[in-house]
Amino acid sequence: MARSSKKGPYVDPRLLKKISGLRPGAPAIKTWARASEIAPEMVGFAFAVHNGKDFIEVRVTEEMVGHRLGEFSPTRKFTKHGGKMQRDIEAGAAAAVPAAPAKK
Numbered sequence: 407m408a409r410s411s412k413k414g415p416y417v418d419p420r421l422l423k424k425i426s427g428l429r430p431g432a433p434a435i436k437t438w439a440r441a442s443e444i445a446p447e448m449v450g451f452a453f454a455v456h457n458g459k460d461f462i463e464v465r466v467t468e469e470m471v472g473h474r475l476g477e478f479s480p481t482r483k484f485t486k487h488g489g490k491m492q493r494d495i496e497a498g499a500a501a502a503v504p505a506a507p508a509k510k
Contacts, residue, residue, distance in 0.1 A: 415472075418442040425451055434463050440476030455479035 409416060418439040425435065430450030438456045449468055454461035455475050462479040470478070486492065 415443040415445070416441060417445045421453075422447065434461075436461055437475065440474065440479065442475050444470045444473055444475060446471050457481045 421437060421439060421442055425448060434452040434454040436454045440455060444466055448466045450466065452463055452465045453475060455464050457479045458481050464475065464478040
């Protein structure tokens with residue numbers, strides 16, 4: 407459910423405080439505030455957003471304003487579909503590709 411429009415967007419005040427003294431292009435700011443919306447003041451900064459295991463670096467651009475920081479730090483890792491049959495198909499495809507000639 408969306409946040410009430412009378413309340414305004416949720417932007418973590420600690421993030422705004424951290425970027426107020428920095429210049430764009432500074433090292434990434436570590437944060438666990440995945441629910442924080444990206445404000446126009448954040449454009450040009452890099453954030454290291456926690457995904458539950460690691461920190462994923464997110465560089466904020468103008469197109470990201472209005473989205474949440476957590477949208478750009480996926481929490482699930484996709485492994486591939488298939489099992490034994492899929493491995494056989496991939497092994498056959500790798501064997502069919504000829505090796506590149508070595509340069510002199």
